[in-house]
Amino acid sequence: MTTKMTATQAIEVDGEGAAMSDEQPQRIARRPRNQFFVFRGTMSKRAQVATSITASVVVIAVWEVATRLGWINSLFLPPPSVTVETLWTMITQKHLLWNAGISTLRVWVAFALSVVMAVPIGIAMSSFRGVGAALEPIVDFIRYLPVPALVPLSIIWFGVGETTKIFLLWLGTFFQLVLLVADDMRRVPQEYVEIAYTVGARPFQMLSDVAFRAMQPSLFDNLRITLGWCWTYLIIAEIVAADNGLGFVIWAARRYMNTSEVMAGVVTIGLIGLLTDQILRLVHKRLFRYL
Amino acid sequence: MAPAPYLVFDGVTKYFGDLEVVAPSFNLDIARNEFIVFLGPSGSGKTTLMRMVGGLETPSSGEIRLRGQAIREPDRDRGMVFQSYSSFPWLTVAQNVAFGMKYRLDLTPDRKKARLDHYLKLVGLSDFSDAYPNKVSGGMRQRIAIARTLAAGSDVLLMDEPFGALDAQRREDLQIELRRIQQQDAKTIIFVTHDVDEAVFLADRIIVFSKRPARMLEEVDIAAELGPDRTLELRDSERFFKLRTQVLKFVRAAAGHDN
Ligand SMILES: Nc1ncnc2c1ncn2[C@@H]1O[C@H](COP(=O)(O)OP(=O)(O)OP(=O)(O)O)[C@@H](O)[C@H]1O
Numbered sequence: 001m002t003t004k005m006t007a008t009q010a011i012e013v014d015g016e017g018a019a020m021s022d023e024q025p026q027r028i029a030r031r032p033r034n035q036f037f038v039f040r041g042t043m044s045k046r047a048q049v050a051t052s053i054t055a056s057v058v059v060i061a062v063w064e065v066a067t068r069l070g071w072i073n074s075l076f077l078p079p080p081s082v083t084v085e086t087l088w089t090m091i092t093q094k095h096l097l098w099n100a101g102i103s104t105l106r107v108w109v110a111f112a113l114s115v116v117m118a119v120p121i122g123i124a125m126s127s128f129r130g131v132g133a134a135l136e137p138i139v140d141f142i143r144y145l146p147v148p149a150l151v152p153l154s155i156i157w158f159g160v161g162e163t164t165k166i167f168l169l170w171l172g173t174f175f176q177l178v179l180l181v182a183d184d185m186r187r188v189p190q191e192y193v194e195i196a197y198t199v200g201a202r203p204f205q206m207l208s209d210v211a212f213r214a215m216q217p218s219l220f221d222n223l224r225i226t227l228g229w230c231w232t233y234l235i236i237a238e239i240v241a242a243d244n245g246l247g248f249v250i251w252a253a254r255r256y257m258n259t260s261e262v263m264a265g266v267v268t269i270g271l272i273g274l275l276t277d278q279i280l281r282l283v284h285k286r287l288f289r290y291l
Numbered sequence: 292m293a294p295a296p297y298l299v300f301d302g303v304t305k306y307f308g309d310l311e312v313v314a315p316s317f318n319l320d321i322a323r324n325e326f327i328v329f330l331g332p333s334g335s336g337k338t339t340l341m342r343m344v345g346g347l348e349t350p351s352s353g354e355i356r357l358r359g360q361a362i363r364e365p366d367r368d369r370g371m372v373f374q375s376y377s378s379f380p381w382l383t384v385a386q387n388v389a390f391g392m393k394y395r396l397d398l399t400p401d402r403k404k405a406r407l408d409h410y411l412k413l414v415g416l417s418d419f420s421d422a423y424p425n426k427v428s429g430g431m432r433q434r435i436a437i438a439r440t441l442a443a444g445s446d447v448l449l450m451d452e453p454f455g456a457l458d459a460q461r462r463e464d465l466q467i468e469l470r471r472i473q474q475q476d477a478k479t480i481i482f483v484t485h486d487v488d489e490a491v492f493l494a495d496r497i498i499v500f501s502k503r504p505a506r507m508l509e510e511v512d513i514a515a516e517l518g519p520d521r522t523l524e525l526r527d528s529e530r531f532f533k534l535r536t537q538v539l540k541f542v543r544a545a546a547g548h549d550n
């Protein structure tokens with residue numbers, strides 16, 4: 001029911017937006033009537049939000065209809081309405097939020113560990129040729145090892161406790177992040193460095209006051225992307241070695257062919273991702289107003 | 292008695308790989324408080340010479356000495372206005388200018404504030420002090436770079452086409468100001484420009500370069516003709532006009548000159 005309501009609302013908003021742009025006199029004859037397919041065209045904030053919502057609603061509606069009409073066996077793909085219902089019962093009766101919280105905590109702990117290590121090491125790698133030459137081959141080698149292939153090894157090393165999970169997440173992100181950080185630093189314009197030196201900065205002052213500051217916007221973007229990868233590895237880690245967390249919930253439900261619980265678990269991850277990303281985008285905007 | 296050389300190019304050459312940028316071997320003595328202008332065709336190596344003084348490039352052979360000391364690395368005693376006049380996008384206009392004094396421990400915060408206001412006003416940026424560089428025009432960004440370098444208070448100023456993006460009026464004002472600062476604070480300046488009028492108006496001595504690799508083709512002693520004080524009236528004088536024509540002739544010859 002709720003979905004239907006949103007659908008009508010979204011269409012109304014959209015209709016309003018269209019009416020508003022129709023009222024505007026056409027100043028230039030060749031100016032396109034809608035900005036949908038203009039390369040780097042402009043679109044009002046409202047129209048953008050309306051488009052986003054409409055698109056999501058359409059996807060959900062098609063999914064609902066397709067399963068209701070039996071085009072898709074709901075044993076394999078339950079309709080959204082059932083998924084939402086299941087989501088609710090899982091929250092109220094099966095500690096879904098608690099499991100989601102555990103997973104989120106694992107992701108953030110491992111991510112924080114990766115960041116704390118990768119940022120200074122990445123900066124050192126691109127700032128000092130010696131460090132770069134020493135570490136680059138090693139990092140490159142490990143970076144290409146698929147994390148699942150290292151699961152057995154990490155269980156042998158750390159057992160099936162928290163350490164293994166954190167280790168696997170760290171493994172999946174640290175080596176990628178180190179190279180991204182090194183690249184961000186490498187892309188700091190040489191002119192910035194030279195300005196700093198010619199007004200008397202010492203190398204360390206140049207690094208902290210100028211180079212590190214200059215790289216922050218792209219560093220932030222890379223952190224945001226890496227955080228997303230953490231979730232991928234989290235599910236792997238929780239499937240093989242956990243008795244709680246979202247990966248465990250999904251995997252347990254699969255055993256009983258409880259597709260709607262699997263879907264509910266997947267949707268929860270998607271929602272957490274969506275929320276985190278939106279928050280981080282907002283933080284980015286506030287931190288880097290000058291961009 | 293001739294003044295003791297202050298800044299000395301001693302047999303300097305410069306190669307970038309196989310590319311010979313400064314021909315063997317470049318020699319030039321610059322006195323303290325002298326205003327030197329480099330003129331020459333595009334790509335002749337003027338920026339490269341300045342960067343070597345700044346310590347941002349090393350000569351392939353020979354050396355550049357300041358007060359008898361070979362230059363090895365950049366430092367605050369040689370301020371630069373880069374040809375690209377970049378500023379830091381994350382700092383406001385005022386913060387960018389203040390950055391020139393960031394590493395000066397000899398100035399009190401009050402003194403720094405006073406200098407900041409002074410140089411912002413000098414380049415006409417007081418009203419934009421809180422704007423971010425990406426919101427101001429190219430000419431304003433160039434003025435940020437000029438103010439930052441002046442605020443740093445270096446003894447030697449290396450200015451690479453610093454007035455290129457400015458409108459005629461602002462350019463004239465800043466030329467007069469720069470000349471005044473140079474006289475008053477005893478600065479030694481190397482200034483690159485393609486504008487012959489500007490060169491004659493500012494310089495004590497003009498060096499005209501050949502096409503790459505840079506060789507000194509002509510040396511014009513402007514100070515001997517125009518003296519130390521440069522005023523607007525001078526610009527319209529017969530003396531100025533004659534010098535300008537002469538230098539222009541050298542520049543044309545340099546552009547057509549085959550090495
Ligand atoms: N880092 C570098 N590596 C290789 N070649 C370079 C480098 N810097 C400059 N050059 C080359 O050296 C030559 C001289 O360049 P330079 O910038 O010194 O000329 P310029 O006299 O300042 O020219 P313009 O008047 O156009 O600014 C050019 O051919 C340029 O391509």
Ligand SMILES: [Mg+2]
Nearest residue numbers: 337338374451
């Ligand atoms: Mg140049």
